[in-house]
Amino acid sequence: MSSRRSAPLQRIDELAATSGTTVRNIRVYQERGLLQPPIRKGRTALYGPDHRSRLEMILRLLNRGYTFATIRELLIAERHGFTLAELLEVESVRSERRPTGSRRRLTRAESQALDSFDLSETLTEVGESIGLVTEPGAAGHLLSDAYVAELLRDLIVLGVDADGIEKIVRLVVEGQGRAVEAITVLVEALRDAGIDKAVLEKRVRSTLPGAGTAARLIFLSAAETLLTQRHGFSRH
Known part of the structure; x- marks a missing residue:
């Protein structure tokens, strides 16, 4: 049995202490879908080496200036078959990472x-x-x-x-210009529901990070399918 598999499980406070973060942050990462749910033993939530590895990766990306939305995008694409190393290479892991929204x-x-x-x-x-x-x-x-x-x-x-x-x-x-027309459907639906303009704008803008993540994943998936079916590339 590997040392990784035999590593002891930890409670959330122990994981926080050994990873240099806080219990609150760990819970936020779970709520945002970045960190996988804990292992349940009765009422006790426990965390293993996979949780520790994922948490350390999240902390590294946050320290490099990546937003929750971008990290979530990377993790979704990873589950789709793209390795984080490849995705981070595309992103260039830039120290000059652009400020949010610019x-x-x-x-x-x-x-x-x-x-x-x-x-x-x-x-x-x-x-x-x-x-x-x-x-x-x-x-x-x-x-x-x-x-x-x-x-x-x-x-x-x-x-x-x-x-x-x-x-x-x-x-x-x-x-991309055609794809974002989908936002018009959202705006019109909220207007028809009688949503106040200020609230409507806030709600629509709040969907943009998730929409960007979904669009990136759709593009990657479609690209892999096209390369495989039309050009004979091996499935990555």
Whole structure:
């Protein structure tokens, strides 16, 4: 029997003490769906090595600036077959993790790396239609978010030509723009229910982190299915 399996179970106060956190925090992580439920023995809640490992990972991500919503997204995707290491590599585990609700702007060096890419009028219009291009005709604003720019840079490095990049970006941006129309259904349903405008706005905005998590998972799942069925990739 491995030492991991034979490790003694702990009560919540013992787990908190050995992990450098508080009982209250552990309960919050459970309520948010980040930490799996305890093992029940009668009325006693016990925690094993898997709980300890998950808790330590949660604490590391929180210390790096990740939000509850992002951590939950990573854990959901992990259950879907993507490893946390791969997902964190995609996220780059950045020390310069962008503040909640804001975009990380490109550095001068990052901007220069994309100078050779001429953003077409079509892509600029698509960006304007969803608010990603904030000034009419200002093509650079579509690239002002580092995550968008990094995707384009990766495509360029992989050898995708301008026509291919335009098609990829247009499909992705248009698809996301159409998908968020689902929010209109939510807004209209709440309005029909007579919800006060201020309350309506608060409720709708509170759904956005969860919607982002769901959208990411749907994208990852659909991508895996397409790669497997259409292109013969092995299931990751």
